[in-house]
Amino acid sequence: xxxxxxxxxxxxxxxxxxxxxxxxxxxxxxxxxxxxxxxxxxxxxxxxxxxxxxxxxxxxxxxxxxxxxxxxxxxxxxxxxxxxxxxxxxxxxxxxxxxxxxxxxxxxxxxxxxxxxxxxxxxxxxxxxxxxxxxxxxxxxxxxxxxxxxxxxxxxxxxxxxxxxxxxxxxxxxxxxxxxxxxxxxxxxxxxxxxxxxxxxxxxxxxxxxxxxxxxxxxxxxxxxxxxxxxxxxxxxxxxxxxxxxxxxxxxxxxxxxxxxxxxxxxxxxxxxxxxxxxxxxxxxxxxxxxxxxxxxxxxxxxxxxxxxxxxxxxxxxxxxxxxxxxxxxxxxxxxxxxxxxxxxxxxxxxxxxxxxxxxxxxxxxxxxxxxxxxxxxx
Numbered sequence: 001x002x003x004x005x006x007x008x009x010x011x012x013x014x015x016x017x018x019x020x021x022x023x024x025x026x027x028x029x030x031x032x033x034x035x036x037x038x039x040x041x042x043x044x045x046x047x048x049x050x051x052x053x054x055x056x057x058x059x060x061x062x063x064x065x066x067x068x069x070x071x072x073x074x075x076x077x078x079x080x081x082x083x084x085x086x087x088x089x090x091x092x093x094x095x096x097x098x099x100x101x102x103x104x105x106x107x108x109x110x111x112x113x114x115x116x117x118x119x120x121x122x123x124x125x126x127x128x129x130x131x132x133x134x135x136x137x138x139x140x141x142x143x144x145x146x147x148x149x150x151x152x153x154x155x156x157x158x159x160x161x162x163x164x165x166x167x168x169x170x171x172x173x174x175x176x177x178x179x180x181x182x183x184x185x186x187x188x189x190x191x192x193x194x195x196x197x198x199x200x201x202x203x204x205x206x207x208x209x210x211x212x213x214x215x216x217x218x219x220x221x222x223x224x225x226x227x228x229x230x231x232x233x234x235x236x237x238x239x240x241x242x243x244x245x246x247x248x249x250x251x252x253x254x255x256x257x258x259x260x261x262x263x264x265x266x267x268x269x270x271x272x273x274x275x276x277x278x279x280x281x282x283x284x285x286x287x288x289x290x291x292x293x294x295x296x297x298x299x300x301x302x303x304x305x306x307x308x309x310x311x312x313x314x315x316x317x318x319x320x321x322x323x324x325x326x327x328x329x330x331x332x333x334x335x336x337x338x339x340x341x342x343x344x345x346x347x348x349x350x351x352x353x354x355x356x357x358x359x360x361x362x363x364x365x366x367x368x369x370x371x372x373x374x375x376x377x378x379x
Contacts, residue, residue, distance in 0.1 A: 035059075061138050068330050069099040070316050072139060076324040093146055093154065094176045095120060096230035096286075097139065098312075103127070104134050104142045106158070107310060108230040108284035111196040111362070113176055118169045119358070120158065122228060122284030122310070127166060128157035148173050181205040186374055188218050194225040194363065195240070198232030198288040203239035210243070210271050221377045222272055224292075225280045225370070227306060227362055231287025234315060234334075238264050241295045243271040244302070248337060250295050253315055255332040277302040278373050281349060286310035294336040294347045304349040305376070306369050313343035351376070 042050055061073040094113020095106050106124040109116035126134050129145040137145075148154060150173055157168045180202045182194040191213035193206065213219050231237075234251075241250045245266035252263040279302045281293050290309045296302035315332045335341050356368040363370060 058138060058141075061140055064327060064329070065099060065138060068314065070312070070314060070328065071330050072328050074140075074318075074326045074328060078140065078143075079318075079324070079326045092173060092176055093120075093156075093171050094174075097126070097143070099139045100125075102135060104137075104139060107286050107312075108228045110176060110178060110230075111182075111194070111228065112179070114171045114174050115169075116228075116361075118171055119167075120156075120169060120171075121160065122282065124158040124160050124167075126156055126158050128155075128168075130155050150175055181209060183209045183213075185213075185216065185219065186223070187378070190221045190223060190374060190377055191216075191219045192223045192225065195289075196229055198229075198234075198236040198240075200233065200236075202232070202236045203243075206240055207243065207271065214272075221276045221278075223278050223280065223370070223373055223377070224302070225362070226285045226289040226293055227280050227282040227369070228284035229286070229289040230284065230310075231289055231312065234288060234291070237288035237291045241292045242266045244277060244296060245299055246270055248299055251291050251334050251336065253332040253334045260332065276377060278377060279304050280306045280369055280373060281309050281347060282307045282355075282369070283310055283346075285347075286312040290342050290347050291334060291336075294340075294342060297347060297350070298337040303351065303376070304347065305351045305373050306349050306353055307355075308348050309342070309346040311342055311344045311346035313341045313345075 039055065042055065043052070057073065057075065064071040064073055093115040094110040095115045096108045096110070097104050098107050099105065104126040106115075106120060106122055106126065108122045109120045126142065128134060129142065132145060134142050134145075146154060146156070152173050154171050154173060155168060156171065157166050159166055178197055178199065180195065180197050180199050182196070184192050186192045191210070193209055195202065195206065210222075213222070238250050246268050247266050250264045250266055252261070254261050277296070279293050279296060281289065281304060285293065285306075286309065290312065293302075293304055293309065297304050313333055313335075314330045315334055316328045317331045318326050319329055320326050333341055333343060351372075353369045353372045357366065360366050360368070
């Protein structure tokens with residue numbers, strides 16, 4: 001069984017179209033030989049029995065995660081769960097996570113999720129899950145530790161920048177229902193739309209809400225809240241940005257092959273007819289959120305308020321595999337109309353307003369950023 005696994009792995013390696021020179025071809029052969037030796041030593045010497053299939057999965061995942069924090073391997077089970085999440089309902093804690101320097105980092109808690117309710121914040125580093133050290137584990141392994149039956153308890157320990165002691169949260173796993181778009185009227189004249197993710201129906205829901213706002217003749221100013229929105233579908237971000245622009249570039253992507261490079265442009269028609277637009281962002285605004293905020297800022301179509309965004313300026317494709325799993329692979333980087341990339345940099349607000357306290361919660365009495373935005377719009 002062991003030799004068969006080795007042969008399969010090596011044949012996969014050589015099925016790639018590597019552009020070897022004779023010298024690095026020899027080096028690759030040496031590395032493959034070394035890999036075989038390591039697997040053999042693990043099998044013979046490791047203190048416990050090792051599941052060879054799990055070892056190979058970890059090796060594949062290690063290759064992908066060495067490329068960047070966003071590329072990863074998904075087993076058939078993980079792929080099925082991911083597909084469920086994009087449709088709007090799944091079980092869990094309600095956090096989007098990534099890897100940074102080998103540590104699991106919270107990109108954003110989902111609105112109204114168990115994680116947000118107990119106080120988990122964007123930028124938190126998860127160091128323990130139920131007392132188990134997370135550092136050194138792959139992202140997939142950490143996510144597996146966080147999974148469990150709905151209604152069961154989990155304890156996560158985080159490190160937060162600016163706070164010396166670790167913080168431990170006890171969370172009850174629950175069904176996570178992603179309500180992509182929420183809205184209300186603030187005062188008499190401000191239409192407030194909170195966009196928590198970019199899924200299949202986001203742009204249609206968003207458009208319907210704006211149309212309803214337009215029926216109210218008193219509404220002449222708008223707030224688009226993208227805080228703690230970790231992103232989602234690129235096409236939805238483009239459609240929502242296009243609602244507010246009459247022309248010009250929205251976003252472009254650059255890939256390995258020049259023939260795959262793309263640009264998207266706005267079509268004529270501003271859904272709010274040039275009324276004032278303010279966009280709220282924070283460190284939990286990532287990916288598709290940054291496309292929207294960045295494009296509207298570059299076109300000077302909106303006032304951006306809050307804190308700098310996450311800085312995820314790359315596009316991942318889900319590429320199916322023969323085993324019914326898939327790889328999530330970074331295939332391009334996106335660029336704002338200005339030509340700037342937001343990778344590792346983020347979008348900076350026009351007006352910086354930091355969270356006022358540890359008790360801060362979005363769209364509550366503690367939300368000083370929203371309060372500032374309302375005061376700014378009302379002069």
